[in-house]
Structures are given as C-alpha cells and as structure tokens.
Amino acid sequence: MISDRAPVLYLLGSAAPPVLNIAVAVEQAQAAGWSVCLGLTPTAAGWLAPYLPGLEALTGHPVRTSYKLPGEPDVWPAADVVLLAPATFNTLNRWALGLTDSFVLGYACEALGRGIPTVAQPCLNAGLAAHPAHARSLEALTAAGAQILPGQPAEGEELDFPWAEALQNAASRLV
Numbered sequence: 001m002i003s004d005r006a007p008v009l010y011l012l013g014s015a016a017p018p019v020l021n022i023a024v025a026v027e028q029a030q031a032a033g034w035s036v037c038l039g040l041t042p043t044a045a046g047w048l049a050p051y052l053p054g055l056e057a058l059t060g061h062p063v064r065t066s067y068k069l070p071g072e073p074d075v076w077p078a079a080d081v082v083l084l085a086p087a088t089f090n091t092l093n094r095w096a097l098g099l100t101d102s103f104v105l106g107y108a109c110e111a112l113g114r115g116i117p118t119v120a121q122p123c124l125n126a127g128l129a130a131h132p133a134h135a136r137s138l139e140a141l142t143a144a145g146a147q148i149l150p151g152q153p154a155e156g157e158e159l160d161f162p163w164a165e166a167l168q169n170a171a172s173r174l175v
Contacts, residue, residue, distance in 0.1 A: 005035070005077075006033055006034060006035040007033070007034055007035070007080040007081065007174055008034070008035045008036075008037060008076075008077050008078060008079050008080045008081075009029050009034040009035070009036050009037070009079070009080070009081055009082075009083060009167075009170060010037050010039060010076070010079040010081070010082045010083070010107065010111075011025060011026065011029065011036055011037070011038050011039070011083050011085070012038075012039040012040075012082060012083070012084045012085075012104045012107060012108060013038070013039070013040050013041070013044050013084075013085060013086060013104070014040075014041045014043070014044050014084070014086060014087055014088045014090070014091040014104060015041055015043035015044040015046075015047060015088060016086035016087075016088045016123040016124070017086075017123070017161075018085070018086040018123055018152075018161035018163075019040070019044045019047060019048065019086055020047065020048070021161065021163075022038065022048070022055070023051070023054070023055060023058060024163055025085070025163040025166075025167065026038065026055070026058055026059055027058070028163055028164055028167055029167050030058075032167060032171065034167075034171075035060075035061075035077065036059045036061075037059060037061045037064070037076040037077070037079070038055055038059050038061070038063045038064070039063070039064040039065070039103055039104050039107060040063060040064075040065050040104065041065070041091065041102050041104045041105075042065055042066075042102060045063070045065040061075065061076055062075050062076075064076070064103050065102075065103060066102075066103050067103050067106065079111065079116055080116075080117075080174060081116070081117045081118070081119070081170045081171070081173050081174060082107070082108065082111045082116055082117070082118040082119070082170075083118075083119050083120075083121070083166055083167065083170040084104070084108050084118065084119070084120040084121070085119075085120065085121035085123075085161075085163070085166050086121060086122070086123035086152070086161065087120040087121060087122045087123065088122075088123060088124060089122075089124040089128040089129075089131070089134060091104070091105065092120065092122060092124075092134070092137050092138070092141070093133050093134070093137045095108050095109060095120075095137070095141060096136070096137035096138075096140040096141050097137075108120075112141075112144045112145055112146060115145070117147075117170070117173030117174070117175065118145065118146045118147070118173075119146070119147045119148075119149065119166065119169050119170045119173060120141070120146055120147070120148050120149065121149045121152065121161075121162065121165075121166040122148065122149070122150075122151040122152065123151070123152045123161065124151060129151055147169060147173065149162075149165070149166060149169060
C-alpha cells in the first residue's frame, strides 16, 4: 500500500504531437495528487529542448532522457505507476521486443519485469495502426501485464489527446 507520500507517476513520452503538450498532463497529474517524474525519448526531448528547464521546475525532478552511469544514485523516487504517453508505433514495437536503447524503453521494459503497473496510451496514424506488427506488439505487451488504452490518431494539427483518461487509468492501477 502507498504510504503518506504522494504516489509517484513516471510519465514517459515519445515523439508524437501530443508530447508538445505534456506539461498539461503533468499539471493534471499533480492536481490529482501525483508526484510526477518525466522521461522522454531522445527525439521527444529534442522537440521540447527549450522547455526542459520549465518542465524540470514544474515536476521538481530532472527530466530523464538517458541512462545514469553505473554507480550513480537514482535521481527519482521509486515509481508506483508508469504511464507511457504518447506511445508511438516505433516505441510500442521496440518495447514489445524488449529493446532498451533509450531510457524510456529501458524503464518501460524493466517496469513490466518488476511488476510495476504500466499503462500506455498509443498515438499513431491509421496506416501504422493497420500494420501487422502493431497488433502483435499490443498482444505481447498485454500478455506481459501492460494496460494498452485505445489508440489515438496522430494526424492533423488539432489533436485532442486523452491525457485525463490516461491518467485515470494509471490511477486505477495503484495498489
């Protein structure tokens, strides 16, 4: 059971248009009582480079984009729940294969192996969603214990990404 401390959400984002509004998700999570640690794929971090100092100030934790060196202390508290959002086609497929070439993927793989509740909110276009690798990846991730929410389209300038619903699903996984 969670102690008197705020539950810790690891919000891990990959490079899809909704990542440009990830501060909205951080603020919503904090309003719901979460302590948020933000991790980004290298491409997502590049997109958000001018905003990383502000995101660090908002979360109160360093934004992680790479692995720490062996022997270095962890800079984040332990996760109670992981939310991988937005999760791109590439990220979902690499995660399902167990590829750990980025901090986000490495932590997402490790979370499943450690039994940390993990939720993913996909964001990909219809063509990629129809690719046979996508269905296989979702099946593998679900079998491993991840909760995969219904995919969201990645097309168009106006994207109404379901941050609130993704956060609610993550909160429902707290044990």
